[in-house]
Amino acid sequence: MFAINETPIDVVRLHRGLEADGAGAVVCFEGRVRNYNDGRAVNGLSYQAYIELAEAEGRRIVGEAHAKFAVERVICVHRVGDLAPGDVAVWAGVSAGHRAAAFDACRYVIDEVKARVPIWKREHYVEGASEWLHPDSAPK
Amino acid sequence: MNYRLLYFASLCDAAGRAEEQVASDARDVSALYAELAARHGFTFTPDRLRVAVNGAFTDWNHRLADNDEVVFLPPVSGG
Numbered sequence: 296m297f298a299i300n301e302t303p304i305d306v307v308r309l310h311r312g313l314e315a316d317g318a319g320a321v322v323c324f325e326g327r328v329r330n331y332n333d334g335r336a337v338n339g340l341s342y343q344a345y346i347e348l349a350e351a352e353g354r355r356i357v358g359e360a361h362a363k364f365a366v367e368r369v370i371c372v373h374r375v376g377d378l379a380p381g382d383v384a385v386w387a388g389v390s391a392g393h394r395a396a397a398f399d400a401c402r403y404v405i406d407e408v409k410a411r412v413p414i415w416k417r418e419h420y421v422e423g424a425s426e427w428l429h430p431d432s433a434p435k
Numbered sequence: 436m437n438y439r440l441l442y443f444a445s446l447c448d449a450a451g452r453a454e455e456q457v458a459s460d461a462r463d464v465s466a467l468y469a470e471l472a473a474r475h476g477f478t479f480t481p482d483r484l485r486v487a488v489n490g491a492f493t494d495w496n497h498r499l500a501d502n503d504e505v506v507f508l509p510p511v512s513g514g
Contacts, residue, residue: 326514342513343443343444343447344513345441345443345487345506345508347490348487348490348491348492348506351490351491352492373513373514384513384514385513385514405514408513408514409511409513409514410511411511412511412513413443413485413487413508413511413513414511414512414513414514415443415444415509415511415512415513416512416513417444426445427444427445427448427509427512428512429444429445429479429483429509429510429512430510430511430512431483431510
């Protein structure tokens with residue numbers, strides 16, 4: 296399951312979605328808003344998504360994780376809107392029979408989501424300015 | 436032909452709008468981007484962008500049809 300959320304991510308509810316009788320391992324990753332980046336103090340982030348394509352690409356990544364790893368459940372949710380330091384921006388959770396597949400699949404999902412899903416963050420700096428981040432890497 | 440453009444992140448800021456209808460003689464996405472980059476002052480070169488037509492990723496040679504929805508996607512920064 297992959298979703299874009301306009302409201303705070305309910306980690307407890309998502310965690311329940313990982314339950315499965317064959318799940319001997321559960322691995323979750325929370326990406327949270329940090330109060331600094333590249334040496335500048337940050338007091339908030341605004342996330343924007345091309346929602347139609349972001350949800351399609353996110354679902355594709357979750358499907359890939361099911362195909363590549365021996366997992367039970369794979370869930371990833373990404374926020375859009377205005378977030379403050381400490382807020383959960385992205386949550387990825389995987390349950391699997393064993394820990395290796397759970398760790399590997401969770402890492403795969405968060406790495407691919409960051410690289411491929413059309414979501415952008417705008418950093419708001421304590422000094423007053425703000426700017427969109429467009430990492431200088433080749434599209435894939 | 437008429438196209439519907441959606442803009443995100445810094446392309447939205449540069450265009451000064453999140454979407455627009457464009458009447459253009461451009462027949463593929465490369466030509467359309469060149470035209471819009473000149474009009475709005477987009478500084479991204481095509482090698483740094485991905486492109487989507489009607490909600491699906493495609494390539495820069497994609498031939499456009501009337502009323503297509505076209506989106507030029509700047510480098511993403513989710514997470």
